[in-house]
């Protein structure tokens with residue numbers, strides 16, 4: 001089973017309604033810190049420590065880390081404290097995730113410290129922010145039109161975030177910078193076959209914008225679903241789409257293994 005640390009997240013209430021976290025804390029707003037298996041992508045199955053920051057500049061309706069975006073909760077942790085907590089779990093791989101971890105300048109400090117200590121670092125990002133930091137794998141998950149929290153799909157209100165989300169969900173310059181500067185994977189959450197034309201179009205736009213190759217095997221299709229039951233509906237369809245198109249399929253191991261348990 002995943003091992004959670006004793007990091008306690010406090011409700012940040014409306015203070016983070018604009019996607020940021022409240023000022024005044026030192027270090028990083030940490031929603032959770034735990035040890036588990038990487039569940040997605042090229043490193044699926046690798047034991048890793050997950051450092052989940054709170055706060056996101058987007059609001060996908062299906063967000064599987066709701067308490068970092070729609071209703072952010074966190075405890076502030078200093079960089080030393082985070083590094084010590086990571087070390088206590090004894091893994092070689094660290095996944096910095098969110099929320100959107102690159103919202104926070106202090107994420108660069110943390111990545112530098114982790115790099116100095118010899119960890120392999122993965123950063124899970126929505127691809128709208130580029131920062132210069134030692135990152136071993138940029139796991140970039142651009143958000144498709146189907147992510148927008150329209151009034152019908154809004155988990156919290158009546159679509160108040162839809163316009164802002166739609167305006168902010170793609171930044172080709174940031175995407176190209178991430179692809180050029182780091183080893184990367186482009187990971188798409190797929191709700192069904194209707195998403196494929198948009199994915200193909202976006203991959204082509206990234207190829208045109210970036211000065212490095214984006215291979216089909218760098219493009220990962222991941223089924224949308226936060227529970228095993230959800231994945232039962234989407235997993236096979238998405239796997240078949242990946243096989244047909246020559247992209248890579250990625251499972252959601254943590255959902256398959258632990259369903260929707262927190263800290264996985």
Ligand code: SF4
Pocket residue numbers: 056057058059060062063064065068069098099100126143
């Ligand atoms: S970008 Fe990621 S963390 Fe932010 S709302 Fe979307 S799924 Fe959630």
